[in-house]
């Protein structure tokens with residue numbers, strides 16, 4: 001009996017009728033690009049996120065790319081990015097022509113806010129905290145520091161749709177929040193998609209121009225732009241799924257709680273922190289052990305789809321060799337990359353399946 005890492009089909013079956021009807025509606029109208037369903041989803045997603053505006057874009061990477069550009073950040077400027085994240089957090093900065101400057105993370109996998117001050121230079125223009133694995137960064141000290149030093153805060157919320165601290169949602173605290181709707185994300189569409197949230201009308205207007213050839217009015221192009229729009233069909237599908245997001249996130253939290261109870265106290269296994277429900281929306285459930293590679297092999301041999309997110313820290317990718325970082329520059333990130341293992345987590349994962357996986361992990365450590 002195999003247990004996949006994610007099971008998108010399990011999520012589709014109960015909403016299949018609604019999803020197909022939403023696609024049918026767009027196909028009938030043939031309003032494939034910038035149709036009314038896009039504007040509708042944008043307003044729903046803004047409301048959900050607690051931001052004034054949301055601008056649909058073509059991917060999470062382009063959300064970051066355009067967010068950096070909307071702030072007027074480009075060549076010669078620096079943006080601070082955690083060394084442990086998915087590569088797109090840094091690539092979005094690079095695509096805008098700016099330079100990512102890396103900073104280490106804490107043992108909780110999130111940006112080390114205390115290390116920020118040391119890497120700020122006169123070229124620094126923004127800080128880009130990543131709510132990695134679905135766990136919301138404590139943004140208060142980040143915002144305080146950014147305000148003091150005149151920097152912008154761009155949240156990478158691509159793994160944290162719906163995460164919140166108190167009443168404030170991921171993506172609505174900094175100047176800009178960047179989301180991905182890649183199929184496997186907490187809120188995913190049926191292809192590539194993304195959005196940027198903001199409370200600034202001016203930034204909203206800039207983003208709308210940047211995603212659409214730099215045009216504010218058809219065939220008038222005051223700025224250089226791109227073709228980075230969210231398809232109407234994807235927006236219509238997202239409108240079907242958005243009302244279910246809180247339920248999906250609650251189910252993920254439940255899965256994490258089951259793991260937490262079953263896996264406590266095994267060998268050198270370190271379990272993720274469980275901040276109050278809501279603060280963590282468990283895009284991934286990530287454990288740590290020095291025996292990571294052997295445990296991964298053991299689970300795969302027994303039909304469990306585990307994974308590593310991510311095996312290489314930002315500063316050691318060939319893509320960023322030109323920045324001149326070395327092994328040892330970000331010790332926590334480097335250690336984390338060699339010890340982390342993501343166990344299957346998705347809203348439809350059953351208690352029995354979590355039991356099967358947990359039993360395998362127990363057997364591995366107790367054998």
Ligand SMILES: *Cc1c(COP(=O)(O)O)cnc(C)c1O
Nearest residue numbers: 059060061086088089158180182
């Ligand atoms: C998925 C992801 C992105 C990029 O989103 P895409 O839609 O795949 O381009 C950016 N940052 C993080 C943290 C992600 O997990």
